[in-house]
Amino acid sequence: MLNAFTLNNGRLSQIHLDEDDLRSDRPIWIDVVAPSDEERKWVEQTYHLILPKPEHLRDIEASARFYEESGELHLRSDFLLGKESDSRSVTVAFVLFNDILFTVHDEDLPVFYQLRMRSHGNPGDVEDCRDVLIDLYSMDVEFSADVLEEVYADLGQVSQTVLGSSLSDKDAAGVLANIAQAEHLNGRIRRNVMDTRRAISFLMRSKLLSPDQLEEARQIMQDIDSLDGHTAFLFDKINFLMDATVGFININQNKIVRLFSVASVALLPAVLIASIYGMNFTHMPELGWRLGYPFALLLMLLSMLVPFWYFHRKGWLK
Numbered sequence: 001m002l003n004a005f006t007l008n009n010g011r012l013s014q015i016h017l018d019e020d021d022l023r024s025d026r027p028i029w030i031d032v033v034a035p036s037d038e039e040r041k042w043v044e045q046t047y048h049l050i051l052p053k054p055e056h057l058r059d060i061e062a063s064a065r066f067y068e069e070s071g072e073l074h075l076r077s078d079f080l081l082g083k084e085s086d087s088r089s090v091t092v093a094f095v096l097f098n099d100i101l102f103t104v105h106d107e108d109l110p111v112f113y114q115l116r117m118r119s120h121g122n123p124g125d126v127e128d129c130r131d132v133l134i135d136l137y138s139m140d141v142e143f144s145a146d147v148l149e150e151v152y153a154d155l156g157q158v159s160q161t162v163l164g165s166s167l168s169d170k171d172a173a174g175v176l177a178n179i180a181q182a183e184h185l186n187g188r189i190r191r192n193v194m195d196t197r198r199a200i201s202f203l204m205r206s207k208l209l210s211p212d213q214l215e216e217a218r219q220i221m222q223d224i225d226s227l228d229g230h231t232a233f234l235f236d237k238i239n240f241l242m243d244a245t246v247g248f249i250n251i252n253q254n255k256i257v258r259l260f261s262v263a264s265v266a267l268l269p270a271v272l273i274a275s276i277y278g279m280n281f282t283h284m285p286e287l288g289w290r291l292g293y294p295f296a297l298l299l300m301l302l303s304m305l306v307p308f309w310y311f312h313r314k315g316w317l318k
Helices: 019-024 037-047 054-059 110-117 129-164 169-205 211-277 292-314
Strands: 002-008 011-015 027-033 066-069 072-081 088-097 100-105
Touching (some): 027 037, 027 110, 072 169, 088 129, 100 129, 129 211, 169 211
Parallel strands (some): 027 100
Antiparallel strands (some): 002 011, 002 027, 072 088
16 A cells, blocks of 8 residues: 655645656655555656565664665664554664655554644644654654553552452462563563664764754654653563562462461371370270270360460461
């Protein structure tokens, strides 16, 4: 799918990519989403460049994400797809060539969709293709901030579950699953934000930005710094909730072990009496007493009840 936009009084206006539109309106942004072979070939022949292929986007090394070649500026950045716990990162290729921004990605992303929907914004917001590129990175940072707020809200509910009342083993298993999901999403956001920081830093060093664009890039870097602090805080909160949950699990296990310990101690006198009366004596005195064996059974019962009564008074059976 090809989405092309031209500049109209400082606004982005979507156009159809055909020969008539190319004669009347020159696009400044062409968004290439999961292109077919025909679409890819048409763009390459029309604009005289080679678009990155999907396999190149996935296998590219971190050291080759930003470079200039033959008048083309290439950038590779990761953008977050979705706000759910199973969200993932999608690599997007940016190519700046002849004052046109080409973006290539396999799946449509929320940031790109929002920018396309916001294409009829205030006049003067966009002056060239570099403004579009900076706006995409700026909206990516805003999107990451929104996701972090949702992660914080989810951790707030987890905190109420962990610290609000006693935690059973079943509840603890659910809490650990939620904490693991929050940690995964928080780490994903931190990595994407780091990638965005590298891209913005490369653009600032490339000397392609105007003074206003440089100032906007500096503001994005400041927003990224604030997000870094927030992700670090969330990591600390996740570790605290993890430790608290594991502590409740240990307490529940200690309760079970304590019950077995109390039961074994309480039954020890009865076992001792039974073992004594089970010895094979030559002459057993209770044989001449009719109530000998009932007395032994009563003694065994009392030897069990007395320890249980004592443990109950101490509160060890709760």
